[in-house]
Amino acid sequence: MEYQFEKTRKNYEHFASGRVLYNAHGTTSFPVRLGSEIIQRCFHILRSKGNEGPYTVYDPCCGGAYLLTIIGLLHRRHIKTIFASDINHELLDIAGKNLSLLSSSGMETRKKQLQQLFELYNKASHLEALESADYLTSLISNESLEEIYCFQADITAPKALHEKCSNVDIVIADLPYGEIVSWQTDSTYPVTHFF
Numbered sequence: 298m299e300y301q302f303e304k305t306r307k308n309y310e311h312f313a314s315g316r317v318l319y320n321a322h323g324t325t326s327f328p329v330r331l332g333s334e335i336i337q338r339c340f341h342i343l344r345s346k347g348n349e350g351p352y353t354v355y356d357p358c359c360g361g362a363y364l365l366t367i368i369g370l371l372h373r374r375h376i377k378t379i380f381a382s383d384i385n386h387e388l389l390d391i392a393g394k395n396l397s398l399l400s401s402s403g404m405e406t407r408k409k410q411l412q413q414l415f416e417l418y419n420k421a422s423h424l425e426a427l428e429s430a431d432y433l434t435s436l437i438s439n440e441s442l443e444e445i446y447c448f449q450a451d452i453t454a455p456k457a458l459h460e461k462c463s464n465v466d467i468v469i470a471d472l473p474y475g476e477i478v479s480w481q482t483d484s485t486y487p488v489t490h491f492f
């Protein structure tokens with residue numbers, strides 16, 4: 298695939314899962330460059346149709362919301378609302394924590410945790426995470442998302458959508474592909490019912 302927007306390969310270590318962004322067993326990390334490329338293609342398509350944004354973005358298979366969080370960090374000035382849902386309610390706790398990093402207060406809370414961990418264990422990894430947190434803070438300093446909603450839903454089921462989940466401009470999802478994560482559903486055709 299030829300990149301149209303993220304043309305140069307960059308170092309995305311500040312976004313690494315488990316560093317500042319939270320990680321949990323069973324969650325996956327979408328490649329940052331690819332996620333950024335896809336969302337910029339979406340912005341481009343919408344702009345070409347006269348929709349200048351800011352946009353409402355929904356990931357209905359959000360897992361730990363890694364993908365949404367990196368998109369929110371990198372492109373927040375184009376995004377006004379984020380919806381995140383997953384069938385697995387245990388992952389929604391991580392999703393909520395990751396999405397909290399899109400606010401200054403959430404990032405400050407994370408920095409305090411990392412500071413405490415560094416004082417307790419004196420590990421280089423915690424110091425590096427603190428440096429990354431400073432970098433990520435610089436991405437969120439001026440502009441803020443208006444709303445973030447996180448809820449449980451089986452996206453293959455009828456009427457799965459949250460009542461507030463309306464006027465969505467972009468649906469972006471890394472579907473369960475069966476290696477680390479499989480569909481949890483009663484549907485025989487989950488992808489069809491997803492769409």
Ligand SMILES: C[S@@+](CC[C@H](N)C(=O)[O-])C[C@H]1O[C@@H](n2cnc3c(N)ncnc32)[C@H](O)[C@@H]1O
Nearest residue numbers: 358359360361362363364384385451452480481
């Ligand atoms: C590849 S992971 C998504 C990871 C996510 N993009 C992230 O950045 O953390 C696929 C997700 O689909 C969820 N899933 C499986 N069946 C589902 C269903 N019927 N409805 C909604 N989510 C489902 C899984 O729980 C898993 O979190």
